[in-house]
Every structure is written in C-alpha cells, then in structure tokens.
Amino acid sequence: MVKIPKGESFLPNYTTRELTELYHKEEDPKAKLRLLAAILRKEGKTFNEIGSSLKYPLTTVRDWLIRLQSEGISRKCNKKQPGRSKRLTDEQIENLKPILSKSPQEQGFPFIIWTTKLVMQLIEMLYNVSYKPDQVRRILHRLGFSCQKPRPIHRKANINLQEDFKKTSNSEFNHLSAVDTRSYFWMKASFR
Secondary structure, eight states: OOOOOOGGGSSTTSOHHHHHHHHHHOOOHHHHHHHHHHHHHHTTOOHHHHHHHHTOOHHHHHHHHHHHHHHOGGGGSOOOOOOOOOSSOHHHHHHHHHHHHSOGGGGTOSOSSOOHHHHHHHHHHHHOOOOOHHHHHHHHHHTTOOOOOOOOOOTTOOHHHHHHHHHHHHHHTGGGGGSOTTSOOOOOOSOO
16 A cells, blocks of 8 residues: 655645646646645645545545656646557558449449448458448548438339429419418327
8 A cells, every 4th residue: 555645745846836836727627636636635634635625535536646646747637548559551441442432343242332231341351350330431431432322212103203293283282382381280199
C-alpha cells in the first residue's frame, strides 16, 4: 500500500497557490477535479474528506492522488488510449476502389450489383480479414460510395398506364388542392 503524504509534503514542488492558479487556468473538467483534490490534500485533508466534498469514492480520489504524487502534475489529464489497430492498411482500402468501380461480374462474381455482404466476401477473399456489415459500410462510405436502394417496381406494372394516370389525375383533382388541408380525417380508432 502506497502511503501518500498530506500537507506541504504532498507535491513538494508546488505550493497551494500554484495549484490554485493551475486549477483556474485548466479548461478540462476532469483535470480540474483532480487539481481540486490535490489542493485539498495539500491543505491537509484526508481521503474521506476529499471524497465527500467532491462526491467521489475514496478509491478514485486515492488513485488520482497517487498518480499525481508519483508521476507528476502532468497526470492531471487522462492518458490517450491508442485503440485497436486497423485490420486493413490505408493502401489495401484504396486498392478496393478500382475493384468496386467495376461490376461484380467483371470481378468473377455472379451478381449484377455490389452489396454489403458481397463486399464483405471480397475483402475476406483478398485480404483474409472478416468485417461486420457496419464496418464495411464505413469503409465504402470512406471510399466515396453511397448506399443506393432500388425503388421496387411490380413485375406486372404497366408504365404507360401509370404515366397516363399521372397526366389525367392532375387535371381531375386540381379542385381538391384549394380545400383546407387542416380538415379532420377518418382513421380506425386504436384504443378500442
């Protein structure tokens, strides 16, 4: 168990006044809280007193002060977490663009258009890396592709009749556009 001094022996290179000045200049709220804990410890407060005044658990306050004492005042801020590394390099991702610019049939697939699942299979085939659909969509978006959904057309639809209807319906129902659109309308009651 690490013993943390209190009073003037805590952070001996800084005075209470210097810590207070750092506190007022700091913009990061978490760093401000840690500096406030350091100021209270410098004033001789116990962990329980600091924790109750800041409304933080004793262990959290203790961890902050241990880091400040052992690693210096720079530990008032969180360390940057590196995150998970990329599974495909930027070059590999850029190499997908010319492949996806051509149709799947030209690439040896028996499909007409690229789908997310098909691109997933392509990536796995080329680079032996498996992605989830959302990740593939992000990669495609980054490459400048956008998701397009075809508008469904019924196989028995007569396009000529539809066009004729559009032409005649506009003239037949023009008088309805002058009617008040805020009128009541009928719908099935859902609460019965």
